[in-house]
Amino acid sequence: MPLTNGDVAINNPQLAPGRKLIDHRSALEFLEKEYNHQDGLDVQTLLDSKSHGGLTYNDFLVLPGYIGFPASEVALDTPVTKRISLKTPLLSSPMDTVTEHSMAIHMALLGGLGVIHHNCSAEDQAEMVRKVKRFENGFILDPVVLSPDTTVSEAKQLKEKWGFGGFPVTENGTLRSKLIGMITTRDIQFHPTPSDPVTSVMSTDLVTAPSGTTLAEANAVLSKSKKGKLPIVDSSHNLISLLSRSDLMKNLHYPLASKLPHSKQLICAAAIGTRPEDKDRLMKLAEAGLDIVVLDSSQGNSIFQIEMIKYIKDQYPGLDVIGGNVVTVAQAANLIAAGVDGLRIGMGSGSACITQEVMAVGRPQAASVFSVSSFAARFGVPCIADGGIQNVGHIVKGLALGASTVMMGGLLAGTTESPGNYFVSREGQLVKAYRGMGSIDAMEDKKAGSAARGVQKSDAGKARYFSEGDRLLVAQGVSGSVLDRGSVTKFVPYLLAGLQHSLQDIGMKSLTALREGVRDGTVRFELRTVSAQAEGNVHGLHSFDKKLYS
Numbered sequence: 001m002p003l004t005n006g007d008v009a010i011n012n013p014q015l016a017p018g019r020k021l022i023d024h025r026s027a028l029e030f031l032e033k034e035y036n037h038q039d040g041l042d043v044q045t046l047l048d049s050k051s052h053g054g055l056t057y058n059d060f061l062v063l064p065g066y067i068g069f070p071a072s073e074v075a076l077d078t079p080v081t082k083r084i085s086l087k088t089p090l091l092s093s094p095m096d097t098v099t100e101h102s103m104a105i106h107m108a109l110l111g112g113l114g115v116i117h118h119n120c121s122a123e124d125q126a127e128m129v130r131k132v133k134r135f136e137n138g139f140i141l142d143p144v145v146l147s148p149d150t151t152v153s154e155a156k157q158l159k160e161k162w163g164f165g166g167f168p169v170t171e172n173g174t175l176r177s178k179l180i181g182m183i184t185t186r187d188i189q190f191h192p193t194p195s196d197p198v199t200s201v202m203s204t205d206l207v208t209a210p211s212g213t214t215l216a217e218a219n220a221v222l223s224k225s226k227k228g229k230l231p232i233v234d235s236s237h238n239l240i241s242l243l244s245r246s247d248l249m250k251n252l253h254y255p256l257a258s259k260l261p262h263s264k265q266l267i268c269a270a271a272i273g274t275r276p277e278d279k280d281r282l283m284k285l286a287e288a289g290l291d292i293v294v295l296d297s298s299q300g301n302s303i304f305q306i307e308m309i310k311y312i313k314d315q316y317p318g319l320d321v322i323g324g325n326v327v328t329v330a331q332a333a334n335l336i337a338a339g340v341d342g343l344r345i346g347m348g349s350g351s352a353c354i355t356q357e358v359m360a361v362g363r364p365q366a367a368s369v370f371s372v373s374s375f376a377a378r379f380g381v382p383c384i385a386d387g388g389i390q391n392v393g394h395i396v397k398g399l400a401l402g403a404s405t406v407m408m409g410g411l412l413a414g415t416t417e418s419p420g421n422y423f424v425s426r427e428g429q430l431v432k433a434y435r436g437m438g439s440i441d442a443m444e445d446k447k448a449g450s451a452a453r454g455v456q457k458s459d460a461g462k463a464r465y466f467s468e469g470d471r472l473l474v475a476q477g478v479s480g481s482v483l484d485r486g487s488v489t490k491f492v493p494y495l496l497a498g499l500q501h502s503l504q505d506i507g508m509k510s511l512t513a514l515r516e517g518v519r520d521g522t523v524r525f526e527l528r529t530v531s532a533q534a535e536g537n538v539h540g541l542h543s544f545d546k547k548l549y550s
Helices: 024-034 101-109 122-135 152-162 215-224 245-253 278-288 303-315 329-338 355-359 365-377 392-400 460-464 488-506 511-520 530-535
Strands: 060-062 090-092 113-116 167-170 179-183 229-233 239-244 269-272 292-295 320-326 342-345 383-386 405-408 422-424 430-435 479-483 525-527
Touching (some): 101 113, 101 488, 113 292, 122 278, 167 239, 215 239, 215 245, 292 303, 365 383, 392 405, 392 511
Parallel strands (some): 113 269, 292 320, 320 342
Antiparallel strands (some): 167 179, 430 479
């Protein structure tokens, strides 16, 4: 029965009048033969500053590719330095309202890395490094050991200091002396006499493993026992090391955790400045177990940073050094020649930064990331896109332009694990304090210089912006607040899931494949006009609720 309305055979409307239609089955062959150009632009054309000016993340889009795999198969492994790789490409910024030990621990557990700020005394910063390094272990080679004379009160104080309450007790109170018992939180929690020795409450019914037991074998023994700790002892029952049940649970709950392969401890990074007294700070951090040191400066191309890089590589060859910040190839070349293991890219693009406005110096972030990372890749130096990250899309764009990781400040400042203070805004919303390290508040904070006698009191804010000797401080950042985002244990997985889905849309199964696709022109881009940016955002609604994840 013919259709009287909309029947092509009767009305015969044509898409291409006068042209012979091609068999649809030959569409792919026709595309290959007849279309000698691809949609969009390659990355070099996109970021040609002479043609398009300096671009930032909102100025372009990545064109979609072919989806032939689930998003869960997208691999996010990436290097952060020449020697250290992460399972996820996310870093938290070394700002005093973003990263202390809690943020550093949770970022590492989630496969990323937290960089501990240095707007505090060297002792406080070193203590934060120790807390990160002790949070998870394989074999604990330097456990806190108690002597028979240690009191219950002292054991409670150690629990408050270290955050855990399971301690071995040996005859001499040292490692490699005879193990006589174990103290747990339950043993001392309600003990009525604080002055009693720990020997009066310790457990002596111990499960141990002999020296030479592999980590897999020790984990098997521990999982079958009902004990919280597994002491490793030699033939004379001397304590050699320790294994913790809590670490087994962390392995189960955080399979992506950033850990060193030999010690199974979390990878820890911390920032320092380039002043002479920062060498003393670095010594304390290295003694605490630091893995990566980040030289924190708004303009990294300085004689001070170059000399500090050379000093660190000479005195601490096992420590990886990340230099910066830089936005040009010339800046990067000086730091690469000095020996950096990684670079931070960005100047004036952070949400709380006003360097570009006040100093008229800097560079749009997309142009910076592509220019510097393309150059640094020739020398095998990974780059961090630092600043300007407001959402998942910006993370994707930073990685597509060549960065191996992205660093976030304001995006993470509203999470539970950041050190800022919560308060209720005038609009009745729960917010958290956040400030740029170039803000007057940060530069007037005297915590950083309070520990060293005879040293001019200074702080990370002044040092980062070369303002130590200034009688009048010129702000390069602001103080403000950000909305509460809940815990990073929920927010970071949302960012990672969004990143995986984005790479799926682009048709790339890994960050390595993404970078290769951009380099060979397979991954294409498109510029966005102001109208296109408005169209790509929420529009035309009377009201809406922008809930990002559940």
